[in-house]
Each structure stands twice: as C-alpha cells, then as structure tokens.
Amino acid sequence: xxxxxxxxxxxxxxSAAFFALSDRIWGTPELNYxxxxxxxxxxxxxxxxxxxxxxxxxxxPTAMVGEAGEGGPxxxxxxxxxxxxxxxxxxxxxxxxxxxxGGNGHGCGHNMLGSASLLAAAAxxxxxxxxxxxxxxxxxxxxxxxxGSAKGFMVRSGLFDDVDIAICWxxxxxxxxxxxxxxxxxxxxxxxxxxxxxxxxxxxxxxxALDAVELMNIGVNYMRxxxxxxxxxxxxxIDSGGIAPNVVQAKATVRHLIRARTLDEMWDLVRRVKNVxxxxxxxxxxxxxxxxxxxxANLVGNxxxxxxxxxxxxxxGGPGFDAADRAFAAExxxxxxxxxxxxxxxxxxxxxxxxxxxxxxxxxLDFNADLFVGSTDVGTVSWxxxxxxxxxxSYAVGTPGHSWxxxxxxxxxxxxxxxxxxxxxxxxxxxxxxxxxALMQAAKDAFAAFRADNPFQNPITADIEPPLDMAAH
Ligand SMILES: [Zn+2]
Numbered sequence: 001x002x003x004x005x006x007x008x009x010x011x012x013x014x015s016a017a018f019f020a021l022s023d024r025i026w027g028t029p030e031l032n033y034x035x036x037x038x039x040x041x042x043x044x045x046x047x048x049x050x051x052x053x054x055x056x057x058x059x060x061p062t063a064m065v066g067e068a069g070e071g072g073p074x075x076x077x078x079x080x081x082x083x084x085x086x087x088x089x090x091x092x093x094x095x096x097x098x099x100x101x102g103g104n105g106h107g108c109g110h111n112m113l114g115s116a117s118l119l120a121a122a123a124x125x126x127x128x129x130x131x132x133x134x135x136x137x138x139x140x141x142x143x144x145x146x147x148g149s150a151k152g153f154m155v156r157s158g159l160f161d162d163v164d165i166a167i168c169w170x171x172x173x174x175x176x177x178x179x180x181x182x183x184x185x186x187x188x189x190x191x192x193x194x195x196x197x198x199x200x201x202x203x204x205x206x207x208x209a210l211d212a213v214e215l216m217n218i219g220v221n222y223m224r225x226x227x228x229x230x231x232x233x234x235x236x237x238i239d240s241g242g243i244a245p246n247v248v249q250a251k252a253t254v255r256h257l258i259r260a261r262t263l264d265e266m267w268d269l270v271r272r273v274k275n276v277x278x279x280x281x282x283x284x285x286x287x288x289x290x291x292x293x294x295x296x297a298n299l300v301g302n303x304x305x306x307x308x309x310x311x312x313x314x315x316x317g318g319p320g321f322d323a324a325d326r327a328f329a330a331e332x333x334x335x336x337x338x339x340x341x342x343x344x345x346x347x348x349x350x351x352x353x354x355x356x357x358x359x360x361x362x363x364x365l366d367f368n369a370d371l372f373v374g375s376t377d378v379g380t381v382s383w384x385x386x387x388x389x390x391x392x393x394s395y396a397v398g399t400p401g402h403s404w405x406x407x408x409x410x411x412x413x414x415x416x417x418x419x420x421x422x423x424x425x426x427x428x429x430x431x432x433x434x435x436x437x438a439l440m441q442a443a444k445d446a447f448a449a450f451r452a453d454n455p456f457q458n459p460i461t462a463d464i465e466p467p468l469d470m471a472a473h
Contacts, residue, residue: 003127003435004312007427010123015420018122021045022115022419023411026091029083029104029111031471032144035062038081042114042141049122051139058157060150060466064141065159066118068125072134073164073440075124075430076385078378079117080110080145085471089407094331096404105407109171110145112394112410116169116419120426127431135434138163142377147187147257148470149294151377152460155384163385165305165443167429168378169422171415172391173399174348175318176363177309180301180382183232183259184266185375186459187293187467190216190277191239194286196250206248210241212284213252219276220256223269231269232259255293259375263297263459293467295459297379300450304442305388305429310365312428318360319393319417328412329357329396332405341398358414359393374401383456386447390425394418 021041028037039055039062046053051066088103089096121139128135140159144150154160170178192213197206220233227233234257241249256273260266274290281288321329333341345352349367381387395409395418409415433440 003431004315004428007123007127007431008316008424010126011119011420011423011427014119014122015423018115018119018423019416019419021118022111022415025081025111025114026106026411029088029106031085031104032082032146032148033060033062033466033468034471035082035143039064039141039143042079042081042118045118046139049125051125057159058154060143060153061468062143063150063154066121066139066141067136069128069136070134072136073434074136074138074162075433076138076140076160076163076166077117077121077426077430078140078142078151078166078168078381079114080142081114082110082144082146082148084108084146084402087402087404087407089404091408091411093408094335094405105404106410107402107404107407108146109394109406109410112171112415112419113169114141116422117426119419119423120430123423123427124430128434133434137430145377147294148467149296149377149380149460152295152380152458153466155380156458156460160381160385164440165433166381166385166387167426168387168389169426170389170391171394171418173344173393173395173397174350174359174363174391175313175361175393175421176348176391177306177313177365178389178391180299182299182379183230183261183375184263184296184298184379184459185257185259186266186270186295187255187257188270188273189238189253189255189291189293191251191253191289191291192281192284192286193289194248194250194284197248199246199248203248207285208248209252209286210249212280212286212288213237213240213254215283216254216277216280219279220273223272223276227269228260228265230261231265233257233269233273261298263457292464293470296375296377297383297456297459299376299379300382300387302386302388302443302446304439304446305386306365308429308432308439309388309390309425312425312432313362313390316421316424316428318362319414319421321358321360321414321417325412325414325417326357329414332396332409333357333398335405336398336400340400344398357396359397380458380460386443388429390422392418392422392425
C-alpha cells in the first residue's frame with residue numbers, strides 16, 4: 001500500500017504537464033500511421049522525462065519505445081495517439097460544430113489514452129529510481145490502433161519478447177477492469193481489375209470492376225445468415241472506379257473488416273469471403289487481387305493482474321467528478337438517445353441509473369455483460385505477454401464511441417480526471433508487480449497455463465507489410 005500511495009502521489013505531482021500533452025494531441029488529430037506530430041510530442045515528453053528512447057521501431061515511423069530503470073523485470077505500459085476521420089469537432093460544446101469540414105477528431109479518446117500511459121510510466125520510473133529497485137518500465141508508443149494493428153507488427157518484430165507484463169487502459173463512461181472480451185479481426189482489401197469501355201457505344205467490350213465489387217458484397221451479405229452470430233463483417237468502398245457512369249469501371253477496390261471470437265473462426269470466414277470474391281470475379285470476367293492489411297487477435301485475460309487492477313481501482317475510488325463536470329456531461333446527454341444511455345449500462349452488466357451523467361463507481365470484477373463486439377490490437381499483445389487493461393470514466397454516460405460528442409468532451413476537466421485515475425491504476429499495478437514477486441509469478445503461471453492449451457500464431461504473419469498508407473485513400 002505504501003508503494004501504491006507513493007506512485008499515486010507521483011502521478012498527481014506530474015499530471016498537469018500530461019493534461020497539457022493530452023490537449024495538444026487532441027488539437028493535432030492524425031490518422032493511422034500518419035501521427036507524425038503526435039509521435040513527436042510523445043517522444044519529446046519521453047526525452048524530457050529521461051527515458052532512453054527509440055523511435056521508428058518495428059519499421060513503423062510513428063511507433064516508439066521509451067525505457068527507464070536497470071535490470072529486473074520489464075513492465076510495458078501501452079499508449080496510443082491515433083485519431084479518426086470525419087470527426088472534427090470544437091471542444092466543450094454540445095452542438096455539432098466541426099473545426100474543419102471533413103477533418104479528423106479524437107473520437108476514441110486516444111489523446112487521453114497515450115498521455116495517461118506515458119504519465120504512468122514516468123511515475124513508475126521515478127518510483128524505481130527513488131527506491132533503488134531493480135526493474136525497467138517501458139512506454140510503448142503504439143500508432144494506428146484504429147485498424148492498423150501496429151501492436152501486431154511490434155509483437156512480430158520481437159519488441160515484447162523480454163517483457164514480463166503489459167498494462168493498458170481505455171477511456172470509457174464507466175470505471176473497472178476491462179473484460180477480456182474482444183473479437184479477433186482482420187482487414188483485407190479486394191481490388192478488381194476489368195476492362196474499360198464506352199458504356200453506351202461498346203458496353204459489350206467492357207468488364208466492370210465495380211460490378212464485381214457489388215456482386216462480392218451481395219455474396220458476403222448472403223453469408224451473414226450462415227456464420228456465427230458473434231462474427232461481424234463490415235465493408236468500405238475504397239475506390240468505386242471513378243465518377244464517370246459512362247465509362248465501364250476498369251478498377252475498383254473494397255475493403256472488408258472481418259471479426260470473430262477466435263482467430264480460427266476468423267480465418268475460416270476470411271477463406272469464405274475470398275471465395276465469394278473469386279466468384280464475383282468469375283461472374284464479371286474480372287480478376288481480383290487480395291491483400292491483407294492488418295489483423296488483431298482476440299483479448300486474453302489474466303486473472304491475477306485483473307484482481308490487482310481491481311484492487312487498485314477500488315482503493316483509488318472514482319475519478320472524483322464535481323457538480324460542474326456533471327452539469328457539462330448532462331448537456332451532452334441531451335444529444336443522446338435514451339437507448340444509447342440505457343445500452344451503455346448493459347455493456348457493463350450494470351443497472352440503469354436514470355439521471356446519472358457521469359459514473360463515479362467501480363464496476364464489479366465479475367459481471368454478465370452484453371457481448372462487447374469491438375476489437376483491439378492489444379489482443380495480440382495479450383497472447384504473448386500477461387496483459388491487463390482497465391476502463392476509466394472520462395466522459396458522459398451514453399456517449400457513443402467514435403462520435404463528435406466524444407471528441408467534444410476530450411479535453412474537458414472530466415477527461416483530465418479520468419486520465420489521472422487511469423495513470424494511477426496502471427502505475428499501481430506496475431509497482432504491485434515489481435514489489436510482489438508472488439503476484440508477478442501468479443500472472444506468469446496463469447498465462448503459461450492458458451498458452452499450454454492454446455497455440456498462437458500472430459495474425460500479422462511474416463509476409464504482411466505495414467499498411468503505412470491505409471489512411472491516405
Ligand atoms: Zn480506442
């Protein structure tokens with residue numbers, strides 16, 4: 001407990017600079033693998049804190065690792081700083097108002113995510129140095145969480161090979177240990193090539209790549225009835241072949257995102273989607289080129305670390321929102337549907353509390369949640385290192401993920417309070433693991449027992465190139 005209190009105090013002492021870092025990242029929202037300014041801010045903060053910094057790791061220009069301490073176990077604290085397209089939004093207003101039409105925005109709160117993780121790492125670094133304890137803490141600056149699978153590439157390049165445990169968090173509307181429920185996922189791009197022709201004068205000479213994309217999507221939509229109900233398939237038109245309806249489209253590209261509970265289930269769906277694509281090519285007399293862009297494993301839990309995280313959160317209590325925070329959040333709730341608000345409780349197995357704009361509670365370690373159907377590249381890390389995450393209330397109850405309302409709340413006082421609580425919880429777990437060999441061993445034993453029965457292959461296989469230009473379309 002003394003160790004926890006010391007590292008929590010160190011978080012508080014440092015927090016102002018990290019709130020400012022989070023706000024600066026909020027102000028420079030950058031997409032997958034284009035996070036040059038955000039990465040530079042994080043690298044500069046690591047340097048200023050005295051970490052040994054390596055940038056451009058794993059062949060990713062915006063990824064980095066900062067290490068501090070000597071010898072002993074290695075604790076990884078994972079951060080992110082990528083934003084989302086089309087979510088530009090003014091801060092602090094509950095009216096939709098883009099700062100830049102069509103611009104980017106931090107609709108998943110990764111400005112807070114990365115800054116809190118770096119703050120936790122800095123506090124643990126100071127705790128190690130002050131107490132003369134053997135051990136290393138590493139901050140992993142991970143780009144492109146939104147579909148770019150940077151952590152999978154970082155795992156593939158061996159950056160986690162000597163790590164003992166990994167710790168992470170995500171901003172949320174409620175506070176508690178993250179349930180290890182997420183879907184394995186993969187993004188695959190299908191580019192069809194046909195033959196251009198004058199669409200009126202010689203249509204019989206054309207073979208439409210756009211037709212092929214449409215036929216493929218119809219085929220995939222017919223698959224939906226015959227796949228596991230927990231699986232998900234989404235698609236986006238990357239290139240529909242141009243703007244001229246009077247030219248038969250010679251080239252068209254569709255990107256499919258395929259999710260399932262396990263990697264095996266996911267790869268089987270990928271096989272079927274590829275068959276559908278080949279069928280569409282056959283029907284339209286086009287050819288199809290298939291390229292995997294990214295891929296994440298599902299999350300694996302680690303009970304001893306989850307218990308340690310829960311104990312830290314319970315000791316810390318909620319974020320400490322005040323009346324002004326609650327009034328601010330209540331304004332945003334007016335823009336949500338009742339269903340959004342009610343459903344957000346269900347995802348954490350919580351009873352609906354009418355009139356609650358911000359949650360101060362720590363939800364129980366064990367609950368029956370509605371299926372959480374997202375994916376994260378932390379999943380891949382969790383298969384190679386004992387990993388734990390928490391969620392921390394940082395915005396209004398009912399705030400939809402990836403929404404302008406989330407962007408608008410991203411640098412409010414409530415966001416800063418969530419950020420600080422997350423940093424304390426993560427730093428607390430790190431010092432618990434570094435000061436209690438029994439906890440470290442229990443985490444490793446639980447991990448080894450799981451892996452003994454569950455072989456793993458990183459969905460980022462040796463032949464996959466990092467999709468550094470995936471956001472450039
Ligand atoms: Zn996120």
